[in-house]
Amino acid sequence: xxxxxxxxxxxxxxxxxxxxxxxxxxxxxxxxxxxxxxxxxxxxxxxxxxxxxxxxxxxxxxxxxxxxxxxxxxxxxxxxxxxxxxxxxxxxxxxxxxxxxxxxxxxxxxxxxxxxxxxxxxxxxxxxxxxxxxxxxxxxxxxxxxxxxxxxxxxxxxxxxxxxxxxxxxxxxxxxxxxxxxxxxxxxxxxxxxxxxxxxxxxxxxxxxxxxxxxxxxxxxxxxxxxxxxxxxxxxxxxxxxxxxxxxxxxxxxxxxxxxxxxxxxxxxxxxxxxxxxxxxxxxxxxxxxxxxxxxxxxxxxxxxxxxxxxxxxxxxxxxxxxxxxxxxxxxxxxxxxxxxxxxxxxxxxxxxxxxxxxxxxxxxxxxxxxxxxxxxxxxxxxxxxxxxxxxxxxxxxxxxxxxxx
Amino acid sequence: xxxxxxxxxxxxxxxxxxxxxxxxxxxxxxxxxxxxxxxxxxxxxxxxxxxxxxxxxxxxxxxxxxxxxxxxxxxxxxxxxxxxxxxxxxxxxxxxxxxxxxxxxxxxxxxxxxxxxxxxxxxxxxxxxxxxxxxxxxxxxxxxxxxxxxxxxxxxxxxxxxxxxxxxxxxxxxxxxxxxxxxxxxxxxxxxxxxxxxxxxxxxxxxxxxxxxxxxxxxxxxxxxxxxxxxxxxxxx
Numbered sequence: 111x112x113x114x115x116x117x118x119x120x121x122x123x124x125x126x127x128x129x130x131x132x133x134x135x136x137x138x139x140x141x142x143x144x145x146x147x148x149x150x151x152x153x154x155x156x157x158x159x160x161x162x163x164x165x166x167x168x169x170x171x172x173x174x175x176x177x178x179x180x181x182x183x184x185x186x187x188x189x190x191x192x193x194x195x196x197x198x199x200x201x202x203x204x205x206x207x208x209x210x211x212x213x214x215x216x217x218x219x220x221x222x223x224x225x226x227x228x229x230x231x232x233x234x235x236x237x238x239x240x241x242x243x244x245x246x247x248x249x250x251x252x253x254x255x256x257x258x259x260x261x262x263x264x265x266x267x268x269x270x271x272x273x274x275x276x277x278x279x280x281x282x283x284x285x286x287x288x289x290x291x292x293x294x295x296x297x298x299x300x301x302x303x304x305x306x307x308x309x310x311x312x313x314x315x316x317x318x319x320x321x322x323x324x325x326x327x328x329x330x331x332x333x334x335x336x337x338x339x340x341x342x343x344x345x346x347x348x349x350x351x352x353x354x355x356x357x358x359x360x361x362x363x364x365x366x367x368x369x370x371x372x373x374x375x376x377x378x379x380x381x382x383x384x385x386x387x388x389x390x391x392x393x394x395x396x397x398x399x400x401x402x403x404x405x406x407x408x409x410x411x412x413x414x415x416x417x418x419x420x421x422x423x424x425x426x427x428x429x430x431x432x433x434x435x436x437x438x439x440x441x442x443x444x445x446x447x448x449x450x451x452x453x454x455x456x457x458x459x460x461x462x463x464x465x466x467x468x469x470x471x472x473x474x475x476x477x478x479x480x481x482x483x484x485x486x487x488x489x490x491x492x493x494x495x496x497x498x499x500x501x502x503x504x505x506x507x508x509x510x511x512x513x514x515x516x
Numbered sequence: 517x518x519x520x521x522x523x524x525x526x527x528x529x530x531x532x533x534x535x536x537x538x539x540x541x542x543x544x545x546x547x548x549x550x551x552x553x554x555x556x557x558x559x560x561x562x563x564x565x566x567x568x569x570x571x572x573x574x575x576x577x578x579x580x581x582x583x584x585x586x587x588x589x590x591x592x593x594x595x596x597x598x599x600x601x602x603x604x605x606x607x608x609x610x611x612x613x614x615x616x617x618x619x620x621x622x623x624x625x626x627x628x629x630x631x632x633x634x635x636x637x638x639x640x641x642x643x644x645x646x647x648x649x650x651x652x653x654x655x656x657x658x659x660x661x662x663x664x665x666x667x668x669x670x671x672x673x674x675x676x677x678x679x680x681x682x683x684x685x686x687x688x689x690x691x692x693x694x695x696x697x698x699x700x701x702x703x704x705x706x707x708x709x710x711x712x713x714x715x716x717x718x719x720x721x722x723x724x725x726x727x728x729x730x731x732x733x734x735x736x737x738x739x740x741x742x743x744x745x746x747x748x749x750x751x752x753x
Contacts, residue, residue, distance in 0.1 A: 114628045125616045420612045423573055424626035424673065425601015427594040510600075511574040514612070 112437075115430075119438035122410065129406055134446035136402035140395035141450025141490055146457040147388040148482055151381055153462070153475035167370070169246055170333040170345055172198065172352070175364045188356065188364050189327040197355045198333060203344040205336045208232050208239040208246070209328035211318050217311065218287035222276045226309045228288060233259045233314035246332045247307070254282035254297035261314055266297035268308040273301075275309065286311070289321050341369050399446065400497040407439045407501035418505050419513025428506040435502030436495050443494015447487045454486075518585045519546040520680065520713055521570060526579035528565050528736075539565045540576070541736040547729075549680070552707045552714045554727035559719060562736040564685060567717045571604055571683045572596050584680075601630050605674025607703075609686035611666040613658040613673075619645060620654040623672045630677055637676065644672040648702065664695025671702055681713045682706060688720065700726060 123130045174189050192209065199207045211230035216223060229247075232239045240259055243249075249256065249266070257266050265288075271280040280286060284295045293313065302308055318324070335344045345367045352365055411418070418431055426434075458476035528540040539562045547553050547570075557563040568574040569581060572588055581588050583603065588596065605626075606612075613622045620641055627637040645654050648668040650661075658666050667687060674682055684703060688696030704726050706712045716723060724730050732739040 114634075118628075121616045416612070417614050420614060421625065421629070422597065423571070423600060423606050423612075424629065425597055425677065426629045427597040429594065430597075430629055509574070511568045514573065514608075 112433075115434050115437050116441075118434055119441050122414070122434075122438050123441055126406075126410070129409070130442060133399075133402050133406040133442050134449060136399035137396070137443055137446025137490060137493065138399075138450035138453060140392050140399045141447050141486055142453040142457060143392040143395060144389060145451050145454025145482065145486055146461070147385065147392060149455060149458040149477045149479065150461060150475075151385045151388070152477035152479065152482075153458070154381060156475065156477060168335050168338040168341060169370060170335065170341065170348065171368045171370070172331040172333065172348065173329070173366050173368075175366055189329070190331055190365065191328065192326040194352060194355060194365075195328060195331055197351050198331060198348055201344065201347050201351050203336050203340050203347060204333055206236075206238050206242045206334045208235065208242045208332050209315075210243065210330045210332065211315065211322070211324065211327075212310075212329045213318075213322060215288050215311070215322075219271075219276045219280055219284070220278050224275070226311070227306060228311045228313060228318065230315040230318040231257055231259075231312055233261070233316055242332060242334050246334075248302070249312070250300040251297045252300040254295070256297055257312060257314065259314070261296065262317055263291065263293050264296045265293045265311050265313045266299060267295055267312075268299050268310050269301040270305075270308040271295075271311075272298045273308075288313075291317075291321050345369055396493055400443075400493045403439050403442050403494050403497035404501060406442065407435065407498045408504070410438070411435065411501045411505040414505075415508060415513045415516040418508055419510050419516065422508070422510035423514060432502045432506040435505050436498050439498025439502065440491045440495035443497070444487065444491040446494070447490025450490065451483055451486050455483075519582075520549040520551075520584060521545075521547040521715075522582040523569070524580045524582075526566075526569055526576045526581060528562070528569065528574070529577040539736050540569070542579070543569075543733075543736075543738060545731060545738065545741070547713065547715065550707075550711045550713055552704070552726060552728045553716065553731060554724050554729070555715065555717045555731045555733060556721065556724060557719065557733035557739075561733045563717050563719075563733050566733060567683060567685050567715070570715060571606060572600055597629070601626055602677055603679050604681045604683055605677070605679040607667065607670050607674050607682065607684040607687045607699075609689040611658070611663070611670050611690070613666055613669055615658050618655050618657055619650060619661065619669045619672075622658070622669055623676055625676075626673060627676045632677075641672070641676060644675050645669070648672050662695070663691050664698060667691060667695070667699050668702070671699065675706075679712075681715060683715050683717075685717045686719070687716070688718070688723070 172190065172194075190209070195207055195209045198204060209232060212227055214225055215228040217226055217228075218224075231243055237259070244256070251266070252269060253272065254266070257264065265286065267280055267286070271286075273279065280295055280298070282295055282298060286293050286295055288311065293311075299307070299312075333344070333348065335341055349363065349367050352367075353360060353363060356364065358364055421431060421434075455476065455478060462476045523543050523545045526540055526543040527538065530537040530539060543566060555563050555566060565574070569576050572581075572583070575589065583599065588599070591599065613619075614625065617625065620638075623641040623645060624637050627640070632640075642651075642654065645651060648671055650665060650668055650672070653661060653665060658669070661669065667690075670687075671682075682703065687699050687703070691699060700723065703714050703716065707714045707726075716727070729741065729743045731741050
């Protein structure tokens with residue numbers, strides 16, 4: 111029954127091929143934009159959330175202020191020291207504190223030289239400090255084993271070293287040279303998508319200080335608080351303590367205390383706004399597309415007045431004619447939607463691939479969401495059908511005798 | 517027995533700005549079940565308007581039409597459509613086939629609106645097309661058929677819902693004499709074999725030969741009603 115209407119509607123749309131295509135272009139441009147934008151921004155949200163989730167909502171990061179720009183450890187006039195770390199440890203509400211060093215280093219392997227980050231693991235501290243460092247960075251081993259506190263000239267390396275960093279992949283048990291000191295690779299980290307993490311080398315702090323000739327400074331201090339909800343409160347306390355210790359006024363701090371949750375929230379809000387604006391623009395183009403469908407359907411009604419008359423003369427009721435034209439315009443919307451969805455996913459996939467080529471990271475990821483797909487198709491059909499309401503009503507209301515006279 | 521169709525003082529008036537145009541002026545006529553009626557008159561006489569009233573394609577300005585004893589003015593739009601679909605089969609001068617559909621699909625169309633099951637209606641449409649001699653043309657579009665063939669498709673379409681009444685408005689008007697004769701023979705056969713009520717509207721006096729009852733209409737009024745084939749043969753001008 112309804113199948114017959116679909117068949118008739120399809121015939122109607124196919125009869126005016128060019129016009130139907132043009133009408134569908136009007137719809138699918140909008141749909142493609144919506145799908146591409148939503149899937150990309152959803153992917154981006156996921157990627158950003160993934161970067162932060164390892165830090166968790168119970169951790170703070172304290173850095174010397176000057177490290178905000180440029181690589182960590184450079185141009186620091188007043189670095190964080192073990193004294194600062196002790197102060198933080200004593201602050202009320204703090205559970206564990208771990209100091210980290212992050213420096214750019216000369217790395218040699220197989221007669222190739224590169225410069226990239228090396229990161230320290232706190233082997234002189236407590237085991238909970240060690241665990242916090244692993245937890246906060248979400249270190250997971252792909253091959254070999256995790257670094258141990260007793261390891262001396264041993265390292266674990268980011269996934270890129272195994273992948274394509276040097277001409278020859280770095281494997282477990284290979285020797286790698288950092289500032290002319292030979293290290294044995296004991297483990298390779300899982301791929302994270304974060305280019306900094308995937309390109310870094312992790313070694314124990316005591317050896318780090320030895321080869322870099324460092325005293326008691328830290329590039330970054332990570333803090334785990336006792337109670338998750340106290341994060342902001344503890345952050346304020348630490349700020350206060352550090353201001354006293356480093357003798358700076360409020361508002362002129364030469365250090366920063368960041369809560370990852372805040373950063374994530376801000377980023378998500380920005381993304382949401384961007385998403386909203388983009389969807390708004392795409393929505394406008396959909397409205398325009400809908401008007402295109404309406405126009406096409408009005409023309410169709412005028413052109414096919416005689417056909418409508420014939421159908422009425424042969425027993426078609428008003429609501430049957432109405433349904434027929436609604437299905438036809440819904441059809442235009444739906445097929446516009448199908449093309450738009452495929453095109454939209456195609457575009458977002460393309461952006462993902464290009465972004466990966468350019469940035470070497472999975473930060474921009476297309477998110478293929480089945481409910482997005484189905485929702486969009488339904489929406490496209492509804493836009494089409496809604497645009498057809500007025501023309502279809504006009505068609506349905508025609509008096510058979512008048513319609514036949516055309 | 518109640519007449520199949522009864523028109524009582526039917527008026528049709530068109531208001532064109534200031535002008536009032538009475539196309540039908542108090543038509544009274546009855547048509548019995550199984551009759552072959554020819555409505556004849558010159559162009560502008562109101563015969564097509566009369567046919568539109570009888571075929572419930574239009575509503576009279578004044579007066580009553582009973583179809584099978586039912587006053588059609590009491591029916592809703594959807595009921596009128598159902599009535600047209602079930603009881604009346606139309607054959608038009610312009611054939612009025614839908615150009616995007618094949619002959620078979622054109623024949624099936626009215627049964628779609630009656631929710632006839634697909635298998636049943638396809639079978640019936642095929643047998644009707646075969647009956648009108650178009651068994652080998654079912655998948656052709658109207659543009660690929662001659663005028664006579666198109667009109668035969670239209671006759672098959674008129675029969676798909678097995679109506680009691682066939683309303684034919686100048687069915688031979690666009691056909692050459694041979695094709696016209698074929699169409700008229702088909703209508704005559706429907707009348708004799710299947711006892712269909714045939715109402716034929718024409719200005720062609722030759723077609724009066726086929727009728728049992730001839731209604732002469734002029735300037736919106738019935739001039740005369742004459743019955744019987746032979747009587748009309750004598751009346752031919």
